[in-house]
Amino acid sequence: MNFELKAQDSKSKARAGVLTTAHGEIQTPIFMPVGTVASVKAVHQRELKEDIKAQIILGNTYHLYLRPGTDIINGAGGLHKFMNWDRPILTDSGGYQVYSLSNNNKITEEGVKFKSHIDGSRHFFSPEKSMEIQRNIGADIIMAFDECPPYPSTYEYAKNSMDMTHRWLQRCIDWLKENPELYGFEQSLFPIVQGSTYNDLRKESAETIASHPCDGYAIGGLSVGEPHDEMYAMSDLVCSYLPEDKPRYLMGVGTPANILENIALGVDMFDCVMPTRNGRNGMIFTSEGIINIKNKKWERDFSPLDPNGTSFVDSDYSKAYLRHLFAANEYLGRQIASLHNLRFYLWLVNEAREKIIDGTFASWKNVMVEKLQTRL
Numbered sequence: 001m002n003f004e005l006k007a008q009d010s011k012s013k014a015r016a017g018v019l020t021t022a023h024g025e026i027q028t029p030i031f032m033p034v035g036t037v038a039s040v041k042a043v044h045q046r047e048l049k050e051d052i053k054a055q056i057i058l059g060n061t062y063h064l065y066l067r068p069g070t071d072i073i074n075g076a077g078g079l080h081k082f083m084n085w086d087r088p089i090l091t092d093s094g095g096y097q098v099y100s101l102s103n104n105n106k107i108t109e110e111g112v113k114f115k116s117h118i119d120g121s122r123h124f125f126s127p128e129k130s131m132e133i134q135r136n137i138g139a140d141i142i143m144a145f146d147e148c149p150p151y152p153s154t155y156e157y158a159k160n161s162m163d164m165t166h167r168w169l170q171r172c173i174d175w176l177k178e179n180p181e182l183y184g185f186e187q188s189l190f191p192i193v194q195g196s197t198y199n200d201l202r203k204e205s206a207e208t209i210a211s212h213p214c215d216g217y218a219i220g221g222l223s224v225g226e227p228h229d230e231m232y233a234m235s236d237l238v239c240s241y242l243p244e245d246k247p248r249y250l251m252g253v254g255t256p257a258n259i260l261e262n263i264a265l266g267v268d269m270f271d272c273v274m275p276t277r278n279g280r281n282g283m284i285f286t287s288e289g290i291i292n293i294k295n296k297k298w299e300r301d302f303s304p305l306d307p308n309g310t311s312f313v314d315s316d317y318s319k320a321y322l323r324h325l326f327a328a329n330e331y332l333g334r335q336i337a338s339l340h341n342l343r344f345y346l347w348l349v350n351e352a353r354e355k356i357i358d359g360t361f362a363s364w365k366n367v368m369v370e371k372l373q374t375r376l
């Protein structure tokens with residue numbers, strides 16, 4: 001894997017770059033659509049490629065391990081073949097999904113015991129188990145097995161959790177050295193910085209994580225309920241300790257405004273379920289602001305969904321029609337909303353990249369952040 005910086009903004013820490021993987025190039029800054037169970041909900045792979053122009057998608061280790069299971073994915077020759085996606089894939093390590101999905105889990109030094117949210121069966125994730133699962137799924141970028149502490153956490157909890165995440169990282173690295181790739185292409189491990197919202201812990205974690213020579217680095221433990229200015233302060237602090245010449249991935253972020261603010265702080269990669277999850281509830285993101293399509297005000301608005309939109313759905317369908325589909329609980333409504341929102345997120349980060357390259361990012365970002373938060 002190779003990361004090349006193409007441009008850096010003079011008035012912010014924003015960067016434009018190209019990340020080259022075994023399954024193709026990724027222009028950064030980039031937003032990564034979430035394909036939880038080997039599918040980006042309600043969207044075809046063809047639409048992901050041709051309309052949304054997704055360059056990399058996320059798979060979900062926790063879900064894929066529970067269903068269909070790694071032996072079926074392995075039988076298909078890995079997730080790329082199983083879901084017919086020949087571009088890059090990133091998988092998370094599963095720990096966060098256990099913490100956020102299975103309400104019955106127990107964390108020890110060894111790993112995380114949990115009960116499946118599907119059928120209540122008992123399971124156990126350790127750093128080694130997470131690496132074995134991610135080896136079998138075959139994603140191009142795999143995440144270290146970490147603990148994401150809840151927000152707020154006491155200093156003591158955050159420190160103990162961070163230290164364990166650092167010990168778990170070493171176990172991931174050791175296991176990967178002993179167990180080479182299964183499908184003949186490189187899989188890169190991204191370690192994850194923790195430390196909750198404590199400056200000294202964040203500095204310590206960033207320096208520890210950065211001491212491992214990896215192809216990229218992730219910022220974890222944020223977008224877990226902390227105020228946005230805390231998120232930005234931690235993101236800014238951690239980026240200052242991470243290598244300039246490697247991509248930085250801020251996990252689980254976020255709203256369009258969060259993404260632009262973090263690009264300005266030096267973050268290159270983002271993922272969030274928001275465009276699809278909130279899209280399925282009728283929340284439509286546009287360059288002029290946010291539309292709640294279920295609102296009666298759109299009932300007779302026959303104008304295109306988003307006149308500035310760049311997905312085919314933006315010109316094919318009106319606001320009134322989409323509102324009707326949601327009112328009638330028609331599946332097509334969720335498909336249109338998901339497609340539109342994902343395209344909007346990809347458009348936004350591509351716009352940011354172009355502004356960074358032509359040197360106008362900082363002023364453009366300030367104007368955009370205001371507009372993006374307008375309720376239409």
Ligand SMILES: Nc1nc2c(CCNCC3CCCCC3)c3[nH]c(NCCc4ccccc4)nc3cc2c(=O)[nH]1
Nearest residue numbers: 034036058059060092096148220221222223251252274
């Ligand atoms: N390892 C790890 N993962 C984290 C994640 C999961 C990132 N998305 C993975 C993706 C894999 C495929 C399935 C979906 C998830 C986070 N997500 C958030 N906030 C989301 C906050 C949020 C925002 C909007 C709606 C719901 C939740 N904070 C996160 C912190 C961590 C972390 O420290 N360690």
